[in-house]
Amino acid sequence: MRQLSRRAALALSASGAALTIVGWNEGAFATAKEAADDIAKFTGGKTAEKAKISIELPEIAENGNTVPLSVAVDAPMTAENYVSEILVVADGNPRPGVATFHFSSMSGKAEASTRIRLATTQNIIVVAKTSKGEFFTGQKQVKVTIGGCGG
Amino acid sequence: MAEKPRLKLPKEAKKGEVIEIKTLMPHTMESGQRKDKDGKTIPRKIINKFTAEFNGKPVFSANLDPAIAANPYMQFYAKVDASGTFKFTWTDDDGTVITAEEKITVG
Amino acid sequence: MTRGGILVSSAVAVAVIVAGAYVVASSDANAQAKKKEAPLETKDDASTRPWKRYAGWPTRDYSKYNTLGNLATAPAPKTPRKLAGPITGDAANGAKLVADRARGGSCLACHAMGPAGGAALPGNVGPDLSEIGNAGREDEWLFNMVFDARVYNPETVMPPWGTHGFFNEQEINDMVAFLKTLKSPAPFKTVLDDPGKRPVPVEKRENLDPIENPGMWAVDKAQELWKQAGAAGKSCKSCHSNAKAAFKTWAASMPKWEPRLNKVLAVEEFVARHAKATTGANWLMETDENRAMSVYLHFLANGTPIKLDTASPAAKAALERGKVLSERKLGQLNMACTDCHGKAANHWIRGQWMGEPKGQYDHFPTWRTSLLAIWDIRQRFQWCQVNIRADELPPDAKEYGDLEFYLASQNEGLKLSVPGIRH
Numbered sequence: 001m002r003q004l005s006r007r008a009a010l011a012l013s014a015s016g017a018a019l020t021i022v023g024w025n026e027g028a029f030a031t032a033k034e035a036a037d038d039i040a041k042f043t044g045g046k047t048a049e050k051a052k053i054s055i056e057l058p059e060i061a062e063n064g065n066t067v068p069l070s071v072a073v074d075a076p077m078t079a080e081n082y083v084s085e086i087l088v089v090a091d092g093n094p095r096p097g098v099a100t101f102h103f104s105s106m107s108g109k110a111e112a113s114t115r116i117r118l119a120t121t122q123n124i125i126v127v128a129k130t131s132k133g134e135f136f137t138g139q140k141q142v143k144v145t146i147g148g149c150g151g
Numbered sequence: 152m153a154e155k156p157r158l159k160l161p162k163e164a165k166k167g168e169v170i171e172i173k174t175l176m177p178h179t180m181e182s183g184q185r186k187d188k189d190g191k192t193i194p195r196k197i198i199n200k201f202t203a204e205f206n207g208k209p210v211f212s213a214n215l216d217p218a219i220a221a222n223p224y225m226q227f228y229a230k231v232d233a234s235g236t237f238k239f240t241w242t243d244d245d246g247t248v249i250t251a252e253e254k255i256t257v258g
Numbered sequence: 259m260t261r262g263g264i265l266v267s268s269a270v271a272v273a274v275i276v277a278g279a280y281v282v283a284s285s286d287a288n289a290q291a292k293k294k295e296a297p298l299e300t301k302d303d304a305s306t307r308p309w310k311r312y313a314g315w316p317t318r319d320y321s322k323y324n325t326l327g328n329l330a331t332a333p334a335p336k337t338p339r340k341l342a343g344p345i346t347g348d349a350a351n352g353a354k355l356v357a358d359r360a361r362g363g364s365c366l367a368c369h370a371m372g373p374a375g376g377a378a379l380p381g382n383v384g385p386d387l388s389e390i391g392n393a394g395r396e397d398e399w400l401f402n403m404v405f406d407a408r409v410y411n412p413e414t415v416m417p418p419w420g421t422h423g424f425f426n427e428q429e430i431n432d433m434v435a436f437l438k439t440l441k442s443p444a445p446f447k448t449v450l451d452d453p454g455k456r457p458v459p460v461e462k463r464e465n466l467d468p469i470e471n472p473g474m475w476a477v478d479k480a481q482e483l484w485k486q487a488g489a490a491g492k493s494c495k496s497c498h499s500n501a502k503a504a505f506k507t508w509a510a511s512m513p514k515w516e517p518r519l520n521k522v523l524a525v526e527e528f529v530a531r532h533a534k535a536t537t538g539a540n541w542l543m544e545t546d547e548n549r550a551m552s553v554y555l556h557f558l559a560n561g562t563p564i565k566l567d568t569a570s571p572a573a574k575a576a577l578e579r580g581k582v583l584s585e586r587k588l589g590q591l592n593m594a595c596t597d598c599h600g601k602a603a604n605h606w607i608r609g610q611w612m613g614e615p616k617g618q619y620d621h622f623p624t625w626r627t628s629l630l631a632i633w634d635i636r637q638r639f640q641w642c643q644v645n646i647r648a649d650e651l652p653p654d655a656k657e658y659g660d661l662e663f664y665l666a667s668q669n670e671g672l673k674l675s676v677p678g679i680r681h
Binding site for chain 2: 065066067070077090093094095097098099100101102103104105106107108109111112113114115116117118
Binding site: 145 | 456608
């Protein structure tokens with residue numbers, strides 16, 4: 001496995017071991033509480049309103065290795081009023097952190113896409129902070145497919 | 152790293168236009184949570200920060216955790232008001248910083 | 259005289275030129291003939307020997323069972339086992355066993371099993387067993403369906419769990435005891451849980467975009483290799499200076515019957531044998547270089563519909579052999595290609611959609627997101643076999659040639675789009 005991961009970046013890995021997720025071994029997973037703690041730290045304890053966030057994720061992911069994620073916040077993105085940060089956490093991975101995106105008024109749109117690792121079926125929680133100190137949140141579940149043939 | 156970062160953004164734009172930028176950095180993003188076949192933890196080695204600047208001013212940045220997939224991909228936007236240069240940087244856990252630049256003409 | 263002499267000599271010169279032109283034309287014709295007969299190394303194997311299974315793959319030995327190259331599976335029993343009396347089993351242990359993925363894939367791969375079986379993404383290849391406890395089935399029938407369902411249906415897709423040693427008799431008793439407790443429908447919370455309603459995955463990733471598909475990087479790598487001189491001091495470029503023009507459709511005509519090898523030859527084996535015979539490069543199958551070259555040669559023919567040369571009797575015979583091999587029951591799970599990709603096609607195996615053969619070839623070699631690696635079709639064949647617990651063959655095995663030829667024939671008309679991007 002070790003060799004696989006080293007070579008994976010070369011895009012031409014020699015064989016490919018198929019038994020565990022390439023990202024990590026199964027292990028102790030974060031509780032939803034750890035994710036909640038990360039969010040509380042981000043908001044400074046303020047309540048985030050369930051609004052303005054759209055999350056694009058597949059409902060079902062064929063594997064958890066590279067799940068496409070897009071987040072967008074409905075915001076004007078002017079110098080006076082823009083989304084400054086978006087926190088993304090997951091409640092079923094070994095650690096809740098996924099990414100924090102930082103925007104400026106030059107960003108044009110409060111929107112970002114990346115690809116994430118999901119160890120199992122879980123919720124992705126997104127919290128946005130505006131330059132005015134408001135917080136908005138949204139969440140979505142992804143079912144990570146269980147393969148048919150086993151080991 | 153033998154592979155270079157890949158960039159996709161328009162060469163030209165209108166003043167005030169919001170353009171789409173896609174970047175991809177070849178990297179294993181070793182999570183630090185996997186064990187090798189002898190049971191030893193494989194040390195974490197990820198790109199932990201990505202930044203995009205336009206003419207020296209911050210446009211977008213991201214702090215990345217091990218839950219970001221290998222070959223980290225970023226898609227985001229920028230509002231361009233004048234011609235200039237985008238500079239992208241990726242910072243590795245080991246301190247390596249990889250940069251790439253791309254010019255855009257705004258008319 | 260002088261003038262006449264000039265005339266004479268120039269006439270001679272013309273004749274020489276004509277003769278020269280004739281010779282050139284003739285060597286062109288030879289080149290044409292040679293082009294049809296690309297040099298191939300025909301003595302050595304095109305992959306490593308002895309073939310060693312890839313690092314990280316299961317290391318179990320399945321030599322007691324059929325492979326594509328060898329018939330070894332013991333004949334199926336003809337009659338059901340008689341039970342001494344009613345089954346006494348531990349239903350709680352049975353509940354664990356039916357969901358144990360390490361024992362051959364778990365029953366949920368093919369059957370929904372009600373609330374107790376755990377309704378997370380069950381498959382629907384086999385009947386929904388959620389209410390089997392109400393069906394009035396006899397213990398002996400339930401036992402034998404699990405132990406070896408071939409006694410009721412020789413062609414069944416159901417693996418012979420008892421005969422092939424996945425579970426012992428007591429464990430099967432426990433599973434039967436569990437099955438008898440199943441009396442209420444599966445509580446599917448969302449349409450995703452219900453294999454009857456779960457939406458079929460649609461592949462919409464831009465597989466030819468290097469930002470979307472890291473497999474595309476092989477195209478860059480191959481273009482470097484193209485210029486690299488091999489042991490014989492020549493490179494691909496020495497003979498093929500314009501790769502784009504020369505290979506615009508070629509890969510879409512492969513594989514083909516190759517009389518010099520007396521087997522079906524596909525792109526990857528061609529690369530190994532042709533490189534060795536020309537540049538001297540040692541690009542055996544399943545090396546990074548071979549994969550990159552195969553991706554590139556397919557990439558150059560992208561958009562060309564697959565069209566095979568199946569006219570010769572030898573090609574027809576190979577196709578027929580490929581079809582027969584696709585129906586052969588293999589491995590400890592006792593499955594044929596056509597079990598999963600025929601009988602079970604367009605069904606769910608757990609959360610994975612099982613495709614038909616058509617559409618399983620036009621994108622190979624393909625980038626596998628689950629492994630972050632490029633796989634050619636031969637490695638895909640090998641993995642299918644190891645997954646159904648059969649020993650794989652070396653990638654250049656003639657049986658794989660026949661099978662690939664048959665699979666490609668089922669994909670004729672589809673346009674190449676390589677490298678693909680798949681799970």
